Amino acid sequence: MAGQSNVAPVIIKRKKVVSGGGHHGGAWKVAYADFVTAMMAFFLLMWLLNATTEQQRSGIADYFSPTIPINKVSGGGDGAFGGESVFSEIVLPEVGTGSTSLNATAQDKSSGNEKSEAEQAETKALEEIEKMLAGRSGESDVHPDLLRHIVSRITDEGLVIELFDTDNATLFVDDTLEATPLLRQIASMLVRVTSIVSNKMAVEGHVHARPVVLNDNPVWGLSTQRAEEMRRLMIAQHLDPDRIIRVTGHADRELSARNPMSLRNNRLEIILLRSDR
Secondary structure, three states, X not given: OHHHHOOOOOOOOOOOOOOOOOOOXXXXXXXXXXXXXXXXXXXXXXXXXXXXXXXXXHHHHHHHOOOOOOOOOOOOOOXXXXXXXXXXXXXXXXXXXXXXXXXXXXXXXXXXXXXXXHHHHHHHHHHHHHHHHHOOOXXXXXXXXXXXXEEEEEOOOEEEEEEEOOOOOOOEOOOOOOEOHHHHHHHHHHHHHHHHOOOOEEEEEEOOOOOOOOOOOOHHHHHHHHHHHHHHHHHHOOOXXXXXXXXXXXXXXXXXXXXXXXXXXXXXXXXXXXXXX
């Protein structure tokens, strides 16, 4: 019995066989799908950049710009929002000193939150000119070839009309002050379109940057002289000289394109100033 107790125990090992042929899941499929989606979006973006004009690209950018029209409104109830709705226009103010756009208080008017009828009419007239320059007005007779060189926007200062060079056509001959026939046509058209208002004007000149190795950088003089040349062209088309109250050159300090030496930075800006400016 003692001899049998010294016998080593028998250990049996059982190997677990896992079948599946090396399958590692489908995570790579998700990554590949994301890659294909990104490439499709990239090629769609490149196609849009090539197939649209400057104004169309500006419209697309405005469409995706986040805008949240929120007005400060004090309602007439005593609930959490002080009224039936945050944007309620039918509830008369009873609690608080606020107002609605339909029922403005004297305090609201004095603070400048409500535009006068004259300001509203002026803005409407500027918007009409902007539509004509963008070809969105039924009365617009602006030639499509000219529209490719024009971008307009309404700012606090007034209506900014931007004229710029393209790869196929420029406003001036090379780096000189000689206006091309294109710029002469644009000047004539602007005088005609802006004649529906009497706002004062400002003319600004901008040029692209030169290489830093230049000893004599002509950008300041060139931008100012081009703005002055645009003023002369418009006056030659029977614009009232008294309407232009400012002519300035900004050299290459206010770029429109990311590349400082891009032709897109060669531009003129005609600003229809608001009456309070």
